[in-house]
Amino acid sequence: MGTVVSFSLREAERATDGAPSGSDAAARAAAEAALERAAAKLRWVDDVFSTWKPQSPVSRLRRGEIELDAAPPEVAEVLELCRRVKDATDGWFDPWSMPGGLDPTGLVKGWAAEQALDEIKKAGVPAALINAGGDIAAYGRPAPGQPWRIGIRHPLAEDRLLLMVELDGPGAIATSGTYERGEHLIDPHTGAPARGLLSATVVGLDLAFADALATALFVSGGALLERISRLAGYHGFTVSGDGIVRATRGLPVALKLAA
């Protein structure tokens, strides 16, 4: 059982009546080729970082069969990002303290999505959004002057949105919770499953960081909210079991009423 990654790409404005032209067809072909590369990148990341595939470099690292320098350089790159998040979260995110050994999973999905989105961006697509199993990164704007509007799922009802977050230009949103896959989020301080919150969401510039921070915020039971509020460019909110939503100041939440 895997997850699903969705892409949504925007093409440049057409100045005329919208009839397909040769350049439109070329842009379309370039975008489709970029999507293929993005998908290939995701598969590659899966092959390298999966803790479920016994022969993945990360699995071999976990078993001590290889040293870090024998793994693809991206593994060291990801672990460096992990170390920075560990420092920024006072150890609430700690891939080195997981049961079963090294487990950078909490950051890898967001990082992979950023890598995939980068393939789209490099191809010249003016705006795009990727949704990797509920974690979102985007750049550009969906339409001139419009922000990306992201609904945050209600943690108790999958058909409901809790609130909306707007991303004007590049940004990322990650949500952690146990409502989809059970108690899989581990408190690195105790090694036990984290309880206490229904969900934790982090909004920021980079999805690798947002993903890891959301995991940390969740397992901290919300204690990290204050810390995240002091990270430049990152916001967050939690939903606790009693239904209380706590958010960092300045979270770009859209609650204005429609006309």
Next chain:
Amino acid sequence: MNRSPVVIAATVAGLALALGFRPQAATTTTANTAALTTGNANVSGAQTVVGSDQALAGGLGDIQVKVTAANGRIVSVGMAKMNLHGPQSQQISSSVIPQLEQQTMAANGGPIHGVSGATYTSKAYATSLQAALSQLKGGSNAALATGNGNGSVLQPQGGGESD
């Protein structure tokens, strides 16, 4: 000025993505979300998508997703059916969440471009709000996932519907 909001939407399904999922061979996921045309007389081109759900059956009961959109704009998101059981159903009604929901629904007149939530499995995705949104023709996302567990499916879909 004519713009084409969607060039391509594509979906990659079946990725374990180093998420800690145990890969399962040949798990076929079929989106059992059925598109229904509704007779919302007030809104031209309105479309309702209903997805029946079993994914939460263990925790919350049976829930059906219902999204109504007109010309790609969401006009309502709600429950077609929700039979809750267990203590969480009481939590919902007694929480402050409904207030926020009410405001959010009111703000949903504009397009929604994605839904963020805890990582879902391919199976759960098929009945998720994101998948329902993705089925809306002319919507901001036009991807529909079908996946299988032993590989990744890339499904570029020519979109380019103009507003």
